[in-house]
Amino acid sequence: MTAEAGTEARGNGEGRGDMLDLAALWAAIKRRRAWVVVPTLAALGLSFFAVNVVTPRYTGEVRLLLESRSGFYALPGQSAQDTAGQFDAEAVQSQVQIMMSRDLAREAIKRIGLVGNPEFDSGAGALGALRKVAVMMGLGAHPADRSPEERVLEKYYDRLLVYPVARSRIVAIEFTSQDRALAAKAANTIAETYLEFQEAAKQDNARSASAWLSTTIEPLRKRVAEADAKVETFRAQHGLFAGPNNTSINAQQLADLSTQLSAARSQQAEAQAKAGMIRDAIKQGRTFEIPEVANNELVRRLIEQRVNLRAQIAAESRSLLPGHPRIKELNAQLADLEGQLRGAAERAVRTLENEAKITGQRVESFQAALDGQKKNVATSNDSEVQLRALELDARTLREQLEQYMQRYREAVARDTLNATPADARIISRAVEPIDPSFPKKLPIVLVSTLATFLIALATIVTRELLNGQARPLPQPRGPRWVSVADEEAAAKSENPTPETPRRDSVAGLLTHAGRLGHIRLDLDRPEETLAAMAERTEEPQRGLAPVMLVLDAGAEGAAKPHDLAELLAQRCRCILVDLTSDHDHGEPGFSELLAGEALFSDIIMRATGSRLHSIGPGRAGREAVFAAADLVDVALDALCETYDWVLVAAASNDEASMLEPVARRAQGGLVMSGKASNGHALEVAYRLSELTKAPVSLVLDAEHEVPMARMRQDEEEPVEA
Structure with a gap:
């Protein structure tokens, strides 16, 4: 409910009433313009004189x-x-x-x-x-x-x-x-x-680096020479000479023996394979298909002779029978050649087998030599480990020496001129400046003059604001209400005139526990009415606006609660909850809000050309509103979070049971009287003061206010607002 009411109020362009009176400030500034002009001109002259006198x-x-x-x-x-x-x-x-x-x-x-x-x-x-x-x-x-x-x-x-x-x-x-x-x-x-x-x-x-390096390099060079000598001596003692590619002789010999052993094994396997193939070919009668046999010179001649003999046998067989001596001679020669060919093939096989045996012996000898070399290498590993450690020390010292030598050369180079x-x-580069850096004449004159002007202006504004806060709140121009003792003292000291009105009702009002007073409703001076209401109102809870219960007891022609609300709306955000009568039954109002049938945005109304927000009783009537006291408190709290003043207007003849919930909730009570001599209004104020502990005030019209004789109205000047 609070957000909706606040949205409606902001949408209607309402502003707070605690705004500065700019017209009054401008008038004060014009009255005291000498306090601004004189210091400003003095600052202008002094600053101009200073910037021209000071040495640049x-x-x-x-x-x-x-x-x-x-x-x-x-x-x-x-x-x-x-x-x-x-x-x-x-x-x-x-x-x-x-x-x-x-x-x-x-x-x-x-x-x-x-x-x-x-x-x-x-x-x-x-x-x-x-x-x-x-x-x-x-x-x-x-x-x-x-x-x-x-x-x-x-x-x-x-x-x-x-x-x-x-x-x-x-x-x-x-x-x-x-x-x-x-x-x-x-x-x-x-x-x-x-x-x-x-x-x-x-x-x-x-220079410091070269001096230190020169004293360090010579001892380091001796250490490098000693380390190299140790390496060579150890290598000679243990026979750890290096061969090609910086490998030891034992390792190189082991590699050579391994290579020769592999080659011998290959030759042996090849000879054995060839011998087996030749034997198989001889058994199958394919002797001449063997390359080693076919390529033999003797075998080729024997084959040629065999071919010639077979040709002769074929030629003689045409004229001679197989039993003929010539045919038998030729067949005997052919058989002899065949035997020679088989003998040549067998010799080739035996040759290959012999080569395989020789190769096998070489393999055995190489294997024995390799095994012996492996033992030698295994025994020399410990010595090589020690040799590598010595070589590492020598190499480290040599690298350190090289670094020191390089840095020494660099340090010597840096020590030369312009190096x-x-x-x-x-x-x-700096050149002779033409314009002075101090003082800056124009900025100094402008800043000092402007600063003096602003300080003088701020002093006047601050003084006016402080004086406005310290000055007493505006007092009404009507007659002062005094106590009974003051009335009796005034009666004894002065002779009342025939025009002096009766004061018995006023005296009775002011003796009612000191909580009853009056407020003058002046439409021309809303600030005075607002200040008087603030004096006659209890302090509400932090962040909430005060709730005022307003009872209409004025005569015809007197100001009404709506008039008071309109006056407050000129300076602050004000809303009037009008429960004086059951008017506007057709419009939704407070009763629909309490019943949950409407929202704040549906019931808050504003007349054209007015800043005042108002809420009517609604269709159910004001009795329904007063009957729901708890819901009324919740709705009023929501309104207090949005507005600066919340006025709840009721009829002066309402029963105490109806007014009591709102009176207990309110921070002040107002009775629209119109005149100081309104007896009905006094009775309503008495009855309202019995329902609430908050201050109760009569609202008097400025044009209907009757001055009382000898009430110091003529003796004292009104306080300037």
Whole structure:
């Protein structure tokens, strides 16, 4: 419910009433314009005079780029080094601190010639009278007690500014002086001194390194020679000579024997295979298919003779019978040739078998030699292990010696003149400045004038606001309600006039436990009515608006609860829950909200041209609303979270049982009276004060208010709002 009511209120463009009265502030500023104009003009004149009288100062600026410049000199032939990693943000800050070191400052002071310069040297010239008195009283040291450089250091650092340029490796050096030539010279001298210091530091490092290396290399060279001698002596004693490819002789012999053994085994297997093939061919009658037999010269001649004999036998068989002696002779020759051929084949087989036997013997001899060599290698492993350890020591010492020799040569190279440039270079030298760096005339005049104007204006506004908060709240211009004792004292001291109205009803009202009072409803001055209501209201819970129960007891023509709500709506957010009568039965209202049939956005209404929000009783009537006291409290809490004032209007003749739940919940009660002499309104106020402990007030109309005789209305001036 709260969110919906707040959305409706914001949608209607409502604003808070606690806004500053800008018109009153502007009027106060115009009344006291002299307090703004005079200081502003004074500040303008003084600042203009000051910037023209003060001695100007000039600033010379030098910029250096930090980069590594040693790689090309000490290590020629190598590529440039990565300077980004060498000069990170911390490294740049370190170089800035070096530029501001005291050693560099003393050297720069000497080269610039600041000693004896009255601008920097406090000991230059005679001491003033005040300075002499201070020295005699012990309040200060005599300039002669310190060295010239020490006297200048304080002013030197005061005029020196060294800072790194953002997001770069550039460092700026600024020096300020009254002499423009001195400012430029000092900045250049400081930069050059820094570069020389860098070069000298590198040369010192190189000189120290070369001196240390020269004393270390000679003993290391002797140790290397001793280690090499130990290696050779151990190798000779144990026969661990090295062959080709830096392998030992035993290992090389073992490899050779293994190779020969493999070749002999291959030959043996080949000879055995050939012999078996020849035997199989002889058995199958395929002797001449064997390459070793067919390629034999004797076999070829025998084959030719056999061919010739077979040709003769064929020729003679045409004329001679098989039993003929010639045929028998030829067949005998042919059989002899066949025997010779078989004998040749058998000899080839025997030759191969003999070769296989010889190869087998070689294999056995190689195997025996290999086994013996393996034993020799196994026995020499321990010696080789010791030899490798000695070689490792010698190699380590030799590498260390080579590194030291290389570093020694580099250190000697760096120790020469101009061989070790500084890791920085000047990219922008200082020139004599034309415009002074101090004072900046136009900015100083503008800032001082504007600041004075704003301070004077803020002082007037603050004073008006504080005076407005400290001033008492506005009092109504109508008659003051006083107690019975005050009335009797006034009656004794003054003679009442015939026009003085009766005061008995008023006296009775004001003696009712001191909780009854009055509020003047002035449509022309809503601030006074709002201030009076705030005085006559209890403090609500934190973050909630007050609830006011308003009873209409005024006569015809007097102001109504709606008029009071309209007046409050002019200065703050106000809502009126109108339960005075059961009007507008056709429109949804508070009763539908309590029954859950409508939302706040459905029942909150606003008339055209008005800032006031209002809620009617609804179709069920106001009796249904007063009957649901618990739901009424919940709905009022929701409204109090959104609005500044919540007014619940009821009829003056309602029963106490109906009004009691709302009266107990309210932070104040209001009775619309119209006139101070309204007896019915007084009775309603008495009855309402019995239902609530909150203050109860009569709301009087300004035009109907009757002044009371001798009530100090004529004696006192009204309080200015």
